[in-house]
Amino acid sequence: MATEAFEEIVEDFEFLEDWEDRYRYVIEQGKAMDPLDDALKVPATKVDGCASQVWLHPSINDGIFSFDGDSDAMIVRGLIAVLRKLYNGLPVTQVLAVDARAEFERLGLNEHLSSQRSNGLRAMIERVRLVAAEN
Template sequence: MAQQAFEDVVEDFEFLDDWEDRYRMVIEMGKAMEPLPDALKVPATKVEGCASQVWLHPRIADGTFHFEGDSDALIVRGLIAVLLRLYDGLPVSEVPRVDARAELARLGLTEALSAQRSNGLRAMIERIRTEAANAA
């Protein structure tokens, strides 16, 4: 059920032999993202449960879920970029149906992240799901 943008990431990851290369790719994806404006880095957009500073700003337009995000940690910015490709542009009603754990496992992310990063990733996914559910 993943979007084409996420399928493209999966395809790119298939050509990378080890986690270090994948890690670098995730970081590069994060570096390529537009930074979240400072005006949106407020307590209401901050994601609790992350070791790093993380902000997610959802937007719903015509029943479609969009969000932007940022972090002070490069790898976390990259994880936000991956989540953007997984969720951004979906109908709001489909966001809760995405099995993020299974989709991210296709990238090998679940095994390669530290426990702290995994907890932060879960917190980001939960925030996305909650925001979509509240908008639905």
């Protein structure tokens, strides 16, 4: 159950045969994302379990989930952008139904991320799920 924006990434990945091109694509997604306001880079938005600095700032408006985020690592910033396309715009009641690991497997990202990056990605997904579960 992925959003239309995430499905576009899946389609784009199908045309990118080389993993280096896919890696660059993820980084470009992160570069295209607006930076998170420094005032939101506080301990409450920091994600533990990531090797790099990661902040996620979720919001729920009229039952619709979204989040902004940032990282000091370019590939992680790209992963945040991909996660945003997976979750942003969903009704908060549907966020927990998303199998993010399975969706990322469709991109082949799981097998190309270092163990530290994979742990960080899991931590970001868990933060999203936690916020959704609380609402």
